[in-house]
Amino acid sequence: MQFPNFILYFLLNWLTISYASQQPNIIVMLMDDMGWGDLGVYGQPAKETPNLDKMASDGILLPDFYSGNPLCSPSRASLLTGRLPIRNGFYTTNAHARNGYTPQVIVGGIQDSEVLLPKLLRTKGYRSKIIGKWHLGHQPQFLPLKHGFDEFFGSTNCHFGPYDNKATPNIPVFRDDAMIGRYYEDFPVKKGVSNLTQIFIEEGLKFIEKEQSADQPFFLYWAPDATHTPLYASQAFQGTSQRGLYGDVVRELDSGVGRILSKLKELKIENNTFVLFTSDNGAALVSRVQGGSNGPFLCGKETTYEGGMREPTIAWWPGKISAGKVSHQLGSVMDIFSTVLDIVGIDAPTDRIYDGRSLLPALLDGQIDSKKAIFYYRGNEMMAVRQGLYKAHYWTWTNSISEFIKGINFCRGENVTGVMTHEQTNHTAQPLLFHLGRDPGEKYPIKSTSTEYKQAIVDIISVVADHKANLKPGTPQLNVCDNAVMNWAPPGCDKINRCLKAPASNPKKCTWPH
Template sequence: MGWGDLGVFGHPAKETPFLDKMASEGALMTDFYAGNPLCSPSRAAFLTGRLPIRNGFYSSNAHARNAYTPQKIVGGISDSEILIPEILGKAGYKSKIIGKWHLGHQEQYLPLNHGFDEFFGSTNCHPGPFNDKSNPNIPVFRDSEMIGRYYEEFEINHETGESNMTQLFIEEGLKFIDEQHTAGNPFFLYWTPDATHLPLYASNAFLGQSQRGLYGDAVMELDSGVGRILDRLRDLEIANNTFVFFLSDNGAATYAKSNGGSVGPFLCGKETTYEGGMREPSIAWWPGKIKPGIVRQTMALSISF
């Protein structure tokens, strides 16, 4: 997603009411930057707190842990890297990743081997469909077990743009929150839906609802998911004890000539180190701790925790 995709950041369509409300109840971060303008190194930077040049996701060499990890890559996040869930686990937290991992797809690199207790989603993006011979479709995991593949058990219709994946990710998130609340566990939910990544998709209820085409439909559905998660925290009366942070892994893909995101007033987008590639729409929310309506113009970075 791009800096200019949210109504609160000035998008004229104003189709993100839940994120806009989240910003009004918390702190809007106007000068927040991703660790890298590309998926994998940005996620590695966020989860490790370390620059891509230090955590291993920096090279374009397809034989190494590189800046993008498609199926043919044999590497992934190093065992020597310490991720957020590994630190929180020592304090009794239960952690779950829902959605896109993108830090290695072989067994030793899967999330459960790097601090997460649960995983529902995929190790990669969702291009395809492929022929399942020379190039198989991307797998979907439940914890460490593959439970299906995109375009097969988990359908994405390229003709209509319809897929129920975001709804599955939302329900998984709500279920995890409920279970941890019932068990009395502190928790870390890393919710990383990927509907705004090409090829775009949205569920039937959101298709055709946006002024912005399929990309806008996907943004609206993600926005609704954030709203449902925040509502669940309120309903369980744990909102005042839960810190929520919204961000993107990189700027809008301005190379998408149609159905693409908005970088607002900034130059270029994803895969560039200009503002449009690294400056992200970001919101911090913690009722009772963060005063509502704050606009924070201080420069911040996704690795500076």
């Protein structure tokens, strides 16, 4: 028996829609410079994050979860590619172990050769949106819609001018592929007051409602930037925290998380939506009184100590993830990539090495992969590695062990003289070893002559040797430009007359729109 063509068409269309509606939705919430110790569930004494604390009690807490780098751009590239920055190109070779951003003097961005998570999800019928901070390149070829996202509302974090509380920097705000305005002017941020986080929340809620109405599986990458200085919170949250403006910001973000989870429940799709909350790197200690808390951990953003890369992380999936659990599985933002592919049923491309592994066995069944290692990079250098509860530093920013223990001259913004320093000491021949279970603050190096040191270091050396044997660095994208002239303007900029092309007056100096 043969069906008429129109019946076959409707049958296939129904099967496609039915299959799509059964696919789990994915929401990744990535904060900006939020510290491990900023949430009540992680021990923050003010207890001002009730929604995130509730999310943890209804889901699973991951206290041993790491960023891909102690800096924004490389960490975000790691999340979306499942690969270390040294592999995906988000590093620099300008100087040894130099951290690299993508601001005025950077010419690179995410390469076409990298396959981002939303591009893979598209093969299963997903629609994807990024809200907030992109930070993987400013030029048209690097924008989100060129790399798998269907929608974009936010900023590339391109600093066309000073970035401080006193100035009005030209930071473009995009709607999809076109610039629609600027931070601090079209989306005002004045003396720490702005409705931008509320706009980001509403954008997220509308996207969820729209895709659910269309019976479409979705990926929402919600990446607000309010906890990155200069801080901002809406008027309703001003002065409501015991922690000053930074606490106000955290309370507003916590409220946003609560509203998004409530929307999932309202739409009755919470059991079909996997949500993960984390941060791109540790709190920025250089911000001092306007920064977050890294809890018991040493240092913060830009460093490869625990405070720079261990992040507050919660996974939530009612009906799938048992409530009130804690997993000490080592994890990183690169594992988000592998976990999402595992949830959706997509095989990653086989032509490259991935650093992420699926966390589903740990999230759903409590299994622990004891062979998992965490590699801590700055620029082109592997600074440290964690295997189990042991962490070995191959490079630090100290002149001696005594200075290391005293905390002198190695925590950016936190040394006794107040001078930022990046002086490094090579411990490759005899790495500094710490047991993070009994010494999470990395204060007491294990003596290299002890039996414990000799036994633990054997496994670590093996892990490092295997890692480096399989390491093929990507083309560095964060090198400071020299003879390149960046004479361009964001798409749509000319329509609003807010961003002019800079003259190429000096071919040896990067020039940018202003």
